[in-house]
Amino acid sequence: MEPTPFGALLKRYRMAAGLTQEALAERASLSARAVSDLERGLSRAPRYDTLDLLTRAMNLEASQRATLFAAARPALPGEDAKATPLQVLPFPPTALIGREQEVTQALDLVRERSVRLLTVTGPGGVGKTRLALEIAHNLRADFADGLAWVDLTVLRDPSLVPQTVAQALGLHEQADRPFSEQVRTFFQDKQYLLLFDNFEQVLSAADFVADLLVSCPRLQVLVTSRAPLHLRAEQQLVLTPLTQAAAVTLFRERAQRVQPHLDATEPSVAAICEQVDRLPLAIELAAAHVRVLSLPLLRERLSDRLRFLRGGARDLPERQRTMHEAIAWSYNLLPPTQQRWFRALSIFMGGYTLAAAESICWGEEPFTPDEGLSTIAALVDASLVQVEITGDGLPRYHLLEVIREYAAEQLRAAGEEEDYQWRHAEYYAALAEEAERVGAGQGGREAHLERESANGRAALYWAYERGEVTLGLRLATWFGRLWLTRGQMSEANQWLSRMLALDEARGAQAA
Incomplete structure (x- = not known):
């Protein structure tokens, strides 16, 4: 049985897609004459980039795409295959910025x-x-x-x-x-x-x-x-997030497509890019909203990044039309233990060590030293956890903020937030107490504890909101001493006063 000629096959797929030659030409960025010539067999050597544009414009499935490409191959020079290399490559719809x-x-x-x-x-x-x-x-x-x-x-x-x-x-x-x-x-x-x-x-x-x-x-x-x-x-x-300069350039370029008269020189543009971790997809999703929002209002709305970063281009895969779906794609590929660790890691603020992750994510469960390392390594491999080497040569881990928000959402949905918040606060109270017991002169321990200040504050906020007086006083006492040595007297005194007042109020209630 003779194979269907390329022109007849193209016409069949076009009509099945409900497109006229003019409509297909417009979608594929070709001329109507070019489509007509291809269908009538007048153009006998269609380029592979032209074929790619046509198959995408008709939304062909993989099997149909392969069939159309195969039908075009006899039209290529048979005796001189080397002269026309097979190139099956999409053309990007936008310019690359900052890479x-x-x-x-x-x-x-x-x-x-x-x-x-x-x-x-x-x-x-x-x-x-x-x-x-x-x-x-x-x-x-x-x-x-x-x-x-x-x-x-x-x-x-x-x-x-x-x-x-x-x-x-x-x-x-x-x-x-x-x-x-x-x-x-x-x-x-x-x-x-x-x-x-x-x-x-x-x-x-x-x-x-x-x-x-x-x-x-x-x-x-x-x-x-x-x-x-x-x-x-x-x-x-x-591949890491864009530099700030590249992120700002990308935002301006995308924003001015939908709002040509936008003044994108405002300092708020850099702040918006930082809010979305300088991720290109998040920047493009944010920029699309300038059609209806001013830059200050856009920045305000980005306080809830996951809910807001939606509405990507129709020709993007579904998983790239919202940041939520982009992150969910990675999360759903993880086995259960790695999913649980990922959720728990959202508790940390300002980064964490492997020892902290192991203590909080495993809790009282027995585990071997290799298990914690292999789990965190798998999350780094999955591009969900970032790693950097500190000045003392030790690795420190963190989640990008938009990824941390997704992990925190999953933690709440699993009903695990309270348990891990408690483990987190208890761990950092014990860490601060240990640093105090070692005594002065341990510069490395003090520097390590200082790097954990954001976690100390997060634990203090949680203990205060939950009325955990004993735990809160431990945190306020030991982190307070650190802050006093660093000249942060007002913060140290504020937390100690808060916790003492909470303790006094609890005592009055008990009486």
């Missing part, structure tokens, strides 16, 4: 250092996909046989990854050869760049990637994922 250093670093890793597997990691909304697209477009001329972009967003079954790659390459199923073998054969002697977007929910398919790298010596792989693949060939490029 020049990361792009340069990635290009150096791929071109100069010949890294076989480059994984761009980072939290949801930090811009991994957009950066990978920029890298890929810069590398288009570097791979003689082409490159292919494979979006794994909708997959949950890792066993389907080889099939999804095969479809992107236009390979057809063969009864006697599994998709993994077909893909391996396709890449065997090719200089090719394979790109996987959103690998985190199919991490066990990393074995398939490892097999390709071993079997196909000229293949290089670029991955975006909230967690690394943990393969020997892997080089991570960890």
